[in-house]
Amino acid sequence: MTALTTSFLGRQHATPLLNASGVWCSTATELDALVAAGAGGVVTKSCTLAPRAGNPEPRYVATRLGSINSMGLPNEGFAYYLDWAAAHADGPTPILLSVAGLTVADNLAILAAVRAAGLRVPVELNLSCPNVPGKPQLAYDLDALDATLAAVTAEHDLPFGLKLPPYFDLVHFDEAAAVLNTYPLVAFLTCINSIGNGLVIDVETESVVIRPKDGFGGIGGDYVLPTALANVNAFHRRCPDKQIVGCGGVSTGEHVFAHLLAGASLVQVGTALHREGPGLLPRLADELAALLRRKGYTTVDEVRGRLRTL
Numbered sequence: 001m002t003a004l005t006t007s008f009l010g011r012q013h014a015t016p017l018l019n020a021s022g023v024w025c026s027t028a029t030e031l032d033a034l035v036a037a038g039a040g041g042v043v044t045k046s047c048t049l050a051p052r053a054g055n056p057e058p059r060y061v062a063t064r065l066g067s068i069n070s071m072g073l074p075n076e077g078f079a080y081y082l083d084w085a086a087a088h089a090d091g092p093t094p095i096l097l098s099v100a101g102l103t104v105a106d107n108l109a110i111l112a113a114v115r116a117a118g119l120r121v122p123v124e125l126n127l128s129c130p131n132v133p134g135k136p137q138l139a140y141d142l143d144a145l146d147a148t149l150a151a152v153t154a155e156h157d158l159p160f161g162l163k164l165p166p167y168f169d170l171v172h173f174d175e176a177a178a179v180l181n182t183y184p185l186v187a188f189l190t191c192i193n194s195i196g197n198g199l200v201i202d203v204e205t206e207s208v209v210i211r212p213k214d215g216f217g218g219i220g221g222d223y224v225l226p227t228a229l230a231n232v233n234a235f236h237r238r239c240p241d242k243q244i245v246g247c248g249g250v251s252t253g254e255h256v257f258a259h260l261l262a263g264a265s266l267v268q269v270g271t272a273l274h275r276e277g278p279g280l281l282p283r284l285a286d287e288l289a290a291l292l293r294r295k296g297y298t299t300v301d302e303v304r305g306r307l308r309t310l
């Protein structure tokens with residue numbers, strides 16, 4: 001028997017496979033479908049204080065190698081996801097509540113509601129949404145990141161995680177990790193959000209393919225796997241007291257295995273889940289189990305961070 005169980009923030013997950021926030025997680029129907037499919041965990045759609053309609057359509061397009069999106073944070077408002085999480089917190093499937101308040105004050109208000117509800121569900125604080133017009137990705141401004149974490153941890157005394165954007169320079173990994181390591185309550189890092197502000201062009205129509213922001217949007221799928229693995233590994237090396245959640249470019253069991261090797265404890269799937277639906281998660285679990293068996297591993301824990309260098 002190959003065990004896919006893994007411990008994350010002190011909770012057992014039956015498999016390391018979750019949805020990425022934003023995919024198949026905006027409504028209770030979608031979230032319930034992930035649970036029913038046997039997801040190893042479920043992340044809710046990033047939420048704001050008030051419900052949002054998001055950006056005009058078309059706002060998500062699949063391409064041969066992945067996807068581009070500028071959804072613009074459409075969501076039902078934090079109370080909806082809090083209620084769903086509360087109703088499922090004692091179920092077999094661990095939940096992460098993704099929070100993306102538009103201001104620090106909004107984030108503090110949502111976190112206060114999480115505490116008031118006594119919710120034993122970790123928050124994944126999204127500091128990297130690339131698609132709200134006029135709002136830069138906060139985690140690219142390390143002073144703003146520091147100030148936000150100082151404000152959050154002054155009030156929020158529960159372990160939580162951060163959804164980070166991809167960084168592209170070793171100095172930026174060092175600088176970001178130095179900030180993050182001053183906050184022990186930041187218990188996990190989800191690497192990566194989509195690569196922000198890419199541009200897909202349809203040569204036949206000579207046009208962009210999504211309407212918001214003149215076609216600029218977050219890139220996911222095959223395009224981003226090496227960037228995601230680099231970010232997982234860079235933060236796994238630099239933040240030994242934090243767990244890393246891998247996200248980016250996963251559509252096969254081998255991709256999951258690569259994220260584990262790089263140092264991920266859990267692995268999230270976005271673009272491929274959008275393409276294939278919740279049945280993808282048990283398929284990936286089967287592929288991962290077969291790969292572990294072939295390689296002689298009996299647990300996913302043996303693989304984590306085992307990446308060899310030359």
Ligand code: RRO
Pocket residue numbers: 022046069070071072073074100126128129130131132193194218219
């Ligand atoms: O809703 C979105 O447009 C969105 C978000 Br909040 C995010 O964090 N990442 C992304 O690719 N899209």
